[in-house]
Amino acid sequence: MSYTSSYQNSQKNLLFSIVLNIIITASQVVGGFLSGSLALLSDALHNFTDVVSLVISYVASKFSAKSATSDKTFGYKRAEIMAAFVNSASLIIIAVILIKESIVHFINPRTINSDLVIWLSALAIVGNGLSVLLLLKDRKTNMNLSSAYFHLLTDMLASVAVLIGGLLMKFYGIYWIDSVLTFAIAVYLIFVGMKLFKDSFKVLMLYTPTHIEIEDIVTKINALPLVKNMHHVHIWQLNEIELHLEAEIDFKEDITLSKFDKLLVEIEDILLKDYGINHINIQPEFNKSDNKNIIVQD
Structure with a gap:
C-alpha cells in the first residue's frame, strides 16, 4: 500500500472514531446524570476529551500535509507533535480531577441506577473497541495517532471497569465500587499520559533522540579520510x-567542492544507515579559528 493510500485510510479511521465518540459521550452524559454514577460521568468526561483530542489529531494531520511556504519553510510538519503534546497534557489534567472527585464520592457513596451504567458502558466498550482496532496499525508509526489510540484504549478499559462496577452494584449493592473504579481509571490515565507527554515534550524542545549517541557519530565521521574534526x-x-543533523567539519586539506560532495555522500550514507538521520546540513571548514567542541551553545 502506498504512503498516500495509507495516509487517506488513517484519516478515514480517525474521522469515523470521532463520530463514534461523539455518540458515546452524549449517551454517557445523559445516562450518568440519570443514573447518578460518577464512574459513568467520568467515563463520559474522558470520552469528551477523546472527542476533542481526536478532532485536534485530525486537524493536525491535515495541516501536516500542507506544503511549505516562504514564511513557513517547514510547513506544518510539527502540527502532529503539538497535537500529541496537548492530548497527553489533557489526559493528566482530567486524571487529577477524577481522583479528587472519586475521593469525595467514596466518603459519601450514593445509590446508583446500575442498569443504565451496565448498558451504556457496554455501548462504550463496543464503540471504543472498534476505534482502537481502526487505529491499531497507524499508532506504531505516528506519535499523533498513537496519542489518539491510547486515549481510546484507556476509554475502552475504563468502560470495561465501569461495566464490572455496574454488575457489582446491580447484584451485590456495592456502590462504593463506583468511586474506586474512578480512582483506578485516573491513575492509569496519568501513567499513559505522562509517557506521551515526555516523548512529545522532548521533540518540541529539540532534544537529541534517545537512541542516538552524538559522540559515536563524531568518532565515525572523524575516522573518514580528509576529516580533521567534526x-x-x-x-x-x-x-x-x-531526523535532522547539522554540524561543522574541519578538513585536513583545502579540498575542492567536488571532493567535498563525494565525501558528503559517504557521510550521508553512514548517518542514514546507522542512525536513521535523513536530513543533513554540513558546513565545511579549513583552518577556521572557531570553537571545536562537539556541543556548542549558540
Whole structure:
C-alpha cells in the first residue's frame, strides 16, 4: 500500500472514531446524570476529551500535509507533535480531577441506577473497541495517532471497569465500587499520559533522540579520510519521519567542492544507515579559528 493510500485510510479511521465518540459521550452524559454514577460521568468526561483530542489529531494531520511556504519553510510538519503534546497534557489534567472527585464520592457513596451504567458502558466498550482496532496499525508509526489510540484504549478499559462496577452494584449493592473504579481509571490515565507527554515534550524542545549517541557519530565521521574534526553538532527530530543533523567539519586539506560532495555522500550514507538521520546540513571548514567542541551553545 502506498504512503498516500495509507495516509487517506488513517484519516478515514480517525474521522469515523470521532463520530463514534461523539455518540458515546452524549449517551454517557445523559445516562450518568440519570443514573447518578460518577464512574459513568467520568467515563463520559474522558470520552469528551477523546472527542476533542481526536478532532485536534485530525486537524493536525491535515495541516501536516500542507506544503511549505516562504514564511513557513517547514510547513506544518510539527502540527502532529503539538497535537500529541496537548492530548497527553489533557489526559493528566482530567486524571487529577477524577481522583479528587472519586475521593469525595467514596466518603459519601450514593445509590446508583446500575442498569443504565451496565448498558451504556457496554455501548462504550463496543464503540471504543472498534476505534482502537481502526487505529491499531497507524499508532506504531505516528506519535499523533498513537496519542489518539491510547486515549481510546484507556476509554475502552475504563468502560470495561465501569461495566464490572455496574454488575457489582446491580447484584451485590456495592456502590462504593463506583468511586474506586474512578480512582483506578485516573491513575492509569496519568501513567499513559505522562509517557506521551515526555516523548512529545522532548521533540518540541529539540532534544537529541534517545537512541542516538552524538559522540559515536563524531568518532565515525572523524575516522573518514580528509576529516580533521567534526564539531558544533545539533541533532533533532522534526516530526515522525524526519531526523535532522547539522554540524561543522574541519578538513585536513583545502579540498575542492567536488571532493567535498563525494565525501558528503559517504557521510550521508553512514548517518542514514546507522542512525536513521535523513536530513543533513554540513558546513565545511579549513583552518577556521572557531570553537571545536562537539556541543556548542549558540
